[in-house]
Amino acid sequence: MEIPTETQPEVESLNKLMKKTLISVVLAGVAFALYQNFSLMPGYEGLNVGLSNYIIESGLKDTGSLNLITAVLYDYRAFDSLGESTVIFGAVSGIVLILSRKMLPVSSKGLSFIVKRTLGIMTPFIALFGLYVITHGHLTPGGGFQGGVILAAISIIFSIVYGSAFDYRRYSPQTKTALETGGALTFLGLGLAGIFMEGAFLHNLGFLTAETGTLISAGSIPYINIGVGFKVGAGLAIIFYSMIQKTFEEDF
């Protein structure tokens, strides 16, 4: 009954080959089936269909936001975005729950002096760009999510260039958590304000609207953008720092 030990690797590789063949066949079948189904998809008539037409025609008038994507995200379907930021909030708290360690990362070596100085000069400009993307979300491409990611990138670059302990000393995790929650609460607060001022949850606050095209136009959209921007930035930074944490037992 025993299989001779010499032939075992062969059998194993044969098994692996069989498995690979099986998977390839199955995946080819899926590809075929998908193609067959998707090729029957009629061409997209786009603007002739009801929903999109409405946004193109009255999006600007309704929301005052030049960027119609932002208008959809933070006004028409603002509840989705609230849900989204809640998802990030939940994901962050989950990751912190999974990875909670007592030890903080202590590594202060970082890269060379030249890189450090250069980054020192660059950082304000990166931050400025991030803030620009956030605050001009309703006027130009961009918005809270995109700007928030740029802000988080600063934090990540810090940990690479100056060593992972640097950022902790500047902004403690508590600060980041407060920033994140502050962003979420801004969103929620504007939503509740919508109930009291306009009678519907997350309704655009009309009295905040100024002349279209200026920075303070589009009602509550810029404020939501700012809240979401800080939230996403702080959240991603927290995720990053949770992941690079180490315990005493591991060498670093």
Add this chain to the structure above:
Amino acid sequence: MAVIWQQFLVSFQFESFFPLLAEVGVILTLMTALAAWNYIRENKFWYYALTLVYLLSTLVVVLTNDWFFFLFAWEMVTLATTFMLAWSDWKLVRQYFVIQFSGSSILLFGALAANAFGYTEIGVIDSVPLQFLLIMGIGMKSGLFLFHFWLPPIHSEAPAPVSAILSGWVVKLGYIFLLKIIPMETGNTFLFLLGLAMIIYAGWQALRSADLKIMLAYSTVSQLGFIALAIGTGGQYAFYGAVLHIIAHGFAKTTLFISSGIWQREYGTRIIYDFKDAVSRRPITSAATILSFASLAAVVFTAGYNSKYLIKSAQTPGLLTTAVFFLLGLLSFLYAGRVLYWLFIKDQDYSTFFADLKQGFNHYQIYTHDILALLTGMLGIIVVGFWPEMPGEILSTLVEKDFHLLSGLRDILIYLGISAYLFYNNRGFKVEARGNLSLENYLQLFLNFLYGLSRKSVKFDTEKIFETFFYNAIFNASKKLHDFVYQDFTMQLLWIPIFMIVLLLWQQIYSYF
């Protein structure tokens, strides 16, 4: 809530002979309750609580004509009696529960099928396949032939009052149900044949057992055979006979099991060869035992004679019928007589009988409760024996019936002669007491048989064989299936694309079939 309560009350049906049967059920339960007062020592409160639940639900089972409440109440009966077995052994609880539950699953299926075919209330069912399905359904619960295998081990191992309940009334619920659904005019041939097989097979087994309670359990199966045969025959008198036999056997078997409990406490054994000075030690218990066995053996002026006579008279008259029933009667007479022979006649010394009786030495104290229970049973047997038409208006037509007591007497005398001859020449059919009769042993025999087909017999661990069958065998099979399905993670993920293909190409796949 109110609606369901109303529905519940409306569903009661006080017609035909079912109220009578319900009354008998109550009396029998009270008998066992009396007997249990001194037999059950621990957790008495819970025992009587279960008895109450049992009593109420049997009433519902007998009287209701709504499928739902019927099944509901029968499950309650099963549950209550199951937990009563715990006063003996938890192993029994487990086995009994598994068996009863599989039985009720079949019954549930049958009931639902009947419901689906338009029989919304419990009543006469004309369709033969449905009758068959329902007979199969009660088969496991009421110990019909081939499904009876669990009955002797469990009825003999249970505590005496619980055996009395189980053997005296619970197994009869199925036949009461059959009385409701089998048409009186036609009967059911299949049931008739089953009954015949039960009488002969279980009678033979009862003749070959040395253990009192096992013998009683087998005789239960044998006597249930008469009921099945009667219902299978069809016709008014056969049905009356079945009802009467349910009552007669209920009284006799309840009394016998109660007294068997007393004998067991008295002698510390259940082997019938070891009983000495039975009459002088416990005269009333002896009288009850003798009278009940006489009823089982259909001696004239006992309840058993009337019912068996009715069943016999319902058959098509002829030589064959006469011969067959003569032999069946002989069989029951033999196994009943054999026990009495060993208990009271063989190797007994009656020389100092009256002195012993006066002195009243006995090992187990005589309690008033027990005596009351036994007297009730005896009274029942005698009353039904002398006045079969007695209970109310229901069986009133039996007044006109001629019971041919003289021919009965003649038959009894012939039986007595034959059995006396056989006993004296064969040393009273003395057989060795079999080892503990249990479902595990059956299983071992069965497995040995299966193994023997291919190779020589293998020794099994009998302790664990029941577990092995019900658990390990099934578990290993399911484990194998599980291991087959659970290949490595790659294969598990691969099910998603396979599933996708099947669904995406479903139209094409469907068109092939």
Add this chain to the structure above:
Amino acid sequence: MSWMNIELILLIVLPAGLAVIMYFSSAFNQRARNSLAVVGAGVELYLVFSLFIFNFEAVKNSDFFLQSTMGYSDSPFVINFAMDNLSLLFSLIVTAVVFLIVIFSTQYIRDKENRYFALFFLVLASIQGSILTADLFTLYLFIEAITIFTTPLISFNKTEKTTRAAMQYLFYGITGGVFFFISIILIYFNLGTLKMAAVAENFGLISTPMQLTIIIFFLLAVLIKLGIFPIHFWLPRAHSACPAPISALLSGVLLKVYLYIFMRLFWTMIAFDFLVELHLSAFVLDLALVSSLIGHVFALQADELKKMLAYSSIGHIGMILAVLMLNTEAAFYGGLLHIIAHMLMKSGLFLSSGYLLRTTLSHHIDDLKGIGHKNRLVFISFIIICLGTIGMPPLIGFVSKWFVLLAFLEARHYFGAFVVGAGSIIALIYYLRYISQAYETVKTESKTLREELISLKAFFKSTNIMKNVIYLFTLLIIFFGLSYKIFEMPINTAIFELLNPQKYIELVLGG
């Protein structure tokens, strides 16, 4: 404008806000946090219940409908939330069971409670959202949110096993989410709308192969989340790895929410006739039955208590899905009743298993010896609930299985009836295995049953809370088993909702 139905939004926002507070509650003391959690869940329950009570007449006459619109009510694609009788029924039972689970977990969870409750209330918010929403994309968001929020809860104990389970759960969950997204996008490209009601109105306009693709991706997504047979691998691991209240939440509540989503998708949004036309309904029906059988068979070999319970969940969910696919009134009645019954029973079983397993070495069957003697009354409750799942008469499990069986027989679907019966017998065997193991050792005489019964007087003592929740579940199962007619009116109105999607469509589009 829509001040009146602000409860619908509150139902979602309240737990979410509570979650944020809970996240920062590490400074609170134990008592304050626990009472906040219980009060929060209680307010949620009160909200739903008040909706039921104040609209009782409307619910009774099947014209109950609430709608809340967000933002521009005149624009065609605004997100709206709607509640009809079906949503009300589900919202009510889900909230009630979650309330009990919250009470249990206040005593059960002993470290990192702030994170635990934050995620727990986020899950509650997502459940309410996915029940109430009338918009497809919001539904997608909430389904994904449920997956993301439950994953850290599954790996709450932070062992290798739980991490593995959470990882697999997430792999399958994300794949399901991707399929759901594809389906939604296909619908949008074909119809230009995301409102379920508008989709329902125009679904027939889509070409048949496209309909098939949309339905198939929805089916794939929901079946993965439901754990139907060939893609059930994540379910037993995930449901057995997490702490007991989360198991109860996943197995007892979440699977039913997915069933609700299934009903919403395939009866309200996509009419069931399309499934029949495409011959898919028979396929799904048979698949669900096979899944049910296999779930029960696998439960036989499970050596861990919670894994066994998880496998039996597969069996029950398969059965419910199958009976719903029959698409008759009797089938809906049996299915909805069994959803309620199974929700109560499986939550009760998981909670009591959590209580019992606290003192044992591991969850393995060999380590369960004698727990029946140690925790007598709790184990008796466990047995009673087990009997309920098997289908013993005085309990609600019997009633619901009875109606499921009736539905199968009425539809002349004998394989289904066989699966229900066989499932009961197999369930009996695997429960008995554990019960007999629990009474294996000679009992150590500590407390008599009578003393324990007397100790029930201390019902509201805080030390007993966990036990009392379990007893409460047991009592509910017995009580509802005797008076299942309570559910008749809500279920019948919910069935009316399922069979007449036209009403829902008109009211959503008209409001």
Add this chain to the structure above:
Amino acid sequence: MFTNLVFIILFMIGFYALVMKTNLIKNVIGLNLMEAAVFFWVISFSDIGGEVAIHKMGEEMTKFNDPVPQALTLTGIVIGASTAALLLTLIIELNKFSGTIDREKIEGLND
């Protein structure tokens, strides 16, 4: 159709990496590739040759691409990022327990 073809090829590469590769990180990459394929398909399918849906001050724009799929995709991306982060976290944790990220070498992943 070219878009469909690219979508299916990307999707299948992702699927292949998810199912066949034993490195868990590669599985996550595969999963993200699947999502990316869907997002790519959504964006390119909704492209009808118009402008990005942002008004420019002082100019009258007539032909826009549909902004709604883009908004939906943005939401989808965020959810995908969250799930990917969670998965990577779990993989880090698993690596701490078993010392490997090869799923064939992690015991108990299959039962």
